[in-house]
């Protein structure tokens with residue numbers, strides 16, 4: 001049913017009337033230039049989530065009842081809110097101040113770097129608050145090494161090998177999941193997988209600028225939906241007071 005809805009939505013988007021909302025596709029070594037409509041949608045689809053992510057992170061902070069929960073709430077909150085803030089600033093500068101080439105370029109790199117830290121921050125509460133096996137517990141620091149390597153990669157090779165960039169995100173997204181899926185306590189794993197499906201489906205749109213109108217804004221919506229599902233899982237299974245018995249303190 002949901003697949004059918006997505007298909008109908010895509011067909012409506014690809015109707016010739018809607019093609020005026022996008023520009024032509026560019027060669028892989030160039031950057032796609034969104035139309036004014038697409039710029040506005042790119043900004044709105046992430047700006048909308050800044051306040052909810054701040055409120056949601058504060059809620060986790062309030063619900064924390066030990067040191068590790070507080071630390072994890074801070075890390076997750078910074079990752080979640082940082083993603084939406086950096087993305088909104090980048091897309092706004094890219095739309096309204098595109099003559100500031102150097103600033104825009106730096107913000108674009110920053111926008112890509114923050115994705116690695118967002119992925120690491122999304123896993124952090126699960127890795128920090130759930131019981132893990134001896135080898136699996138190394139993932140607690142390994143994800144930050146991976147995020148740092150991704151950041152260095154963006155610094156040196158930004159926009160040069162776009163497919164490699166996408167593969168790096170997918171590896172970073174899936175690798176810690178191997179550990180999380182092997183946790184003795186499986187509460188919340190179905191939500192984690194559902195969120196992951198949204199991120200994966202979203203990458204189709206991430207790579208469809210100039211093919212599908214508003215492709216990047218749709219990617220943003222998939223990211224926001226995935227993040228929303230993951231937030232719900234973290235709130236429900238790791239922080240909510242009436243599931244205290246499901247919590248595992250370190």
Ligand SMILES: [Zn+2]
Nearest residue numbers: 042087216220
């Ligand atoms: Zn974006």
